[in-house]
Amino acid sequence: MSKYIFISCLCIFLIGCASKETTCEFYEGFAFYMKNEHRIEIAKKPATIYYLMPLSGCEPCVASNLEMLASIPKSDSLLIIFVGISEMQQYNDEAATLKKQHNYVEDIDRNIYSYETDFGKPLLIHIDKKNCYYYEEITDLEVEDAKIYLEKHHE
Template identity: 35%
Template sequence: MNRQKLILIFVIFLVIIPFYSCSHKNDTRYKYFEGFKFYLKSTFKMDLSVNKDEKIYYVLLLDGCEPCMKYNSEILLELKNDNIIPILIGKPSNDRWNDFIKSLKKKWTVLEDVNNEIFFYETGISKPLLIHVENGKCIFFMSVSDSKVNEAYNYLSGL
């Protein structure tokens, strides 16, 4: 390969690299899974590298906005999947959510993070999180904004 060709390849390489580095990837992988595992282990003594069972963690901020709580509580109360583990963060902003919490506890094992420990870990929490784990790996992740609540419901009810 002569020198001119080498320079040409270098120029092409220069053209391609910035497009990759500046573009915004829109994938659904959970890039904070390591942080989430660390959170589960530190806060609830649950080690996902040991426990290989299939589980779906649904992380809900109890002091989130009213519409967010309303939509998410509605789908959680309807779902019948045994593998769901709700993780409730903080304290409810309104007493009327107490009945909802009681209902969740009747259906599933609920993990409660009353002291908002999750904010001291890199989990990407800002909206409710749906984290589907199998064999210690995350096979599906969704940050459940209000507009995605139905999508989350469809995913969970289809399992």
């Protein structure tokens, strides 16, 4: 009986001490994409927030994300990845304005879809070398949460 209690306590202790580090299921696919398509080795970069922004998609989603990104001050730790081009000139113009304000790369041919990244909607990824702090697909209802995260964590 006491052996059972000791083993149970030990298990609880070990579980409580387990790392709480966020894992990014698609880190390897994203790192491979960034290296192959943009010549960026994310494992060698300091803390960076990557915001993958599809320019084609549902109008309210594209509009709300572009508007949110326009409200974020320039930061060396934020890199916007514009994916594709929009059929609506207004969104291309807004993206052009953002390109003057932020660090960015483009994936006009949408090559990201060839990699295992879980990319569909806008995607916010916060990585420092090989440590992934945040990896979240931004739905229409989460744009404000993304803004808060960006304001809190960009430098």
